Amino acid sequence: TLPGKVRARMRGTIGELPVRTALTQTIVVPTFNERDNITTLLDRLAAALPADRTEIVFVDDSTDDTPEVIRAAARHCPIPVTVHHREDGIGGLGGAVVEGMRLARGEWVVVMDADLQHPPEVVPDLIRAGARDGADLVVGSRYAGGGTRDGLAGGYRRLVSGGSTAVTKLIFRNSLSRVSDPMSGLFAIRTSSLEVDELRPLGYKILLELVVRNRPGRIVEVPYAFQPRHAGESKSSLAEGIRFVKHLGLLRFGAQRSRMLLFGLIGLSGLLPNQAALWALHELAGVHYLPAAVLANMLAVGWNFALTDTLLYRSRRSHRSFWGRFSRFFLLGNADLLLRIPLLALLVGGLHLGVLGANLVTLVISFVARFLISDKVIYRT
Numbered sequence: 001t002l003p004g005k006v007r008a009r010m011r012g013t014i015g016e017l018p019v020r021t022a023l024t025q026t027i028v029v030p031t032f033n034e035r036d037n038i039t040t041l042l043d044r045l046a047a048a049l050p051a052d053r054t055e056i057v058f059v060d061d062s063t064d065d066t067p068e069v070i071r072a073a074a075r076h077c078p079i080p081v082t083v084h085h086r087e088d089g090i091g092g093l094g095g096a097v098v099e100g101m102r103l104a105r106g107e108w109v110v111v112m113d114a115d116l117q118h119p120p121e122v123v124p125d126l127i128r129a130g131a132r133d134g135a136d137l138v139v140g141s142r143y144a145g146g147g148t149r150d151g152l153a154g155g156y157r158r159l160v161s162g163g164s165t166a167v168t169k170l171i172f173r174n175s176l177s178r179v180s181d182p183m184s185g186l187f188a189i190r191t192s193s194l195e196v197d198e199l200r201p202l203g204y205k206i207l208l209e210l211v212v213r214n215r216p217g218r219i220v221e222v223p224y225a226f227q228p229r230h231a232g233e234s235k236s237s238l239a240e241g242i243r244f245v246k247h248l249g250l251l252r253f254g255a256q257r258s259r260m261l262l263f264g265l266i267g268l269s270g271l272l273p274n275q276a277a278l279w280a281l282h283e284l285a286g287v288h289y290l291p292a293a294v295l296a297n298m299l300a301v302g303w304n305f306a307l308t309d310t311l312l313y314r315s316r317r318s319h320r321s322f323w324g325r326f327s328r329f330f331l332l333g334n335a336d337l338l339l340r341i342p343l344l345a346l347l348v349g350g351l352h353l354g355v356l357g358a359n360l361v362t363l364v365i366s367f368v369a370r371f372l373i374s375d376k377v378i379y380r381t
Ligand code: GDD
Pocket: 029, 030, 031, 032, 033, 034, 059, 060, 061, 062, 089, 092, 093, 096, 112, 113, 114, 115, 117, 183, 184, 185, 186, 204, 205, 206, 233, 234, 235, 236
């Protein structure tokens, strides 16, 4: 038999006028080193879907020969297949999916994993449900009635998956009121309700990104049984988990407020070395409390710098040398004493506030001031 692409083209040329058959669905598959899953995936997709109304787009970030394996397998697949290999891998899985969405020409974009944890036979169900209910988004769900997640290996992964789903549903209660499985990697979106330029994908949770930022109108769910991986191993890792927390922060609070939140948490954590050093210097070593407090403050500023520089502004470090960053941060952290001491004197002596309450006020004022100076001056891009 002829390859699908050729057959589709022949069928499209009736008489002299080319008749364009509209594609019903584009299947977008992100791949990272999935060579041993490709043949089975394509075989099962070809058995489940009409070749003349379907295209498959792989977006690949592999370091192995997965793209070549796909190209070889595509020659035996009746459905037209394209592979887009990326060298930068920006945005990880989510970035790859968005890239695929840009290339898709179908009326629906179906997103699914390559490892057969998402049964290809469910894809027609997604499209049918979407058409029947006039939906913009159809979510393949492990939690809706009839769905299962038996393929999630191990109690630990189930716990993490269940816990993060519950927290995510709580944070985005409004957007996710009709989505039981916001972490799903299997879904179909109507191309007309897709606004690709609004998406800022970061890691695995591309469906969450899509629901929160694109706000599709009607959402329905199709239950399915999540399968064990066919071959190879999962690419999710602790780093992916940290990326997910960052993604949640960005989606919920926006970039600058997320940074302020983390800056605040780091600042708060500085109380620990501060108190400990004050206690050790003053109580154990018998140093006078004033110089002890100044030294303790310096230590806490060093601690804050280490965390801020590695956790919060890692990607902005190249704008200034280490000593340039450290000296400014250190000066700012201690200049804080110059602001706080007179302010404290004013609040307590002038306005007769209690010492503890006044101290808290000075800490909050100095925190906001230090964040703004760090964010706008020291780490300005
Ligand atoms: N292009 C690209 N780039 N693809 C990637 C990347 C990447 O950086 N990382 C992973 N992938 C591909 C894998 O090759 C696979 O096809 C798919 O994305 C899912 O990756 P897995 O490593 O198998 O993820 P998982 O099984 O732990 O998690 C999946 O299932 C969960 C439950 O539905 C993902 O779909 C999760 O988003 C989902 O929550």
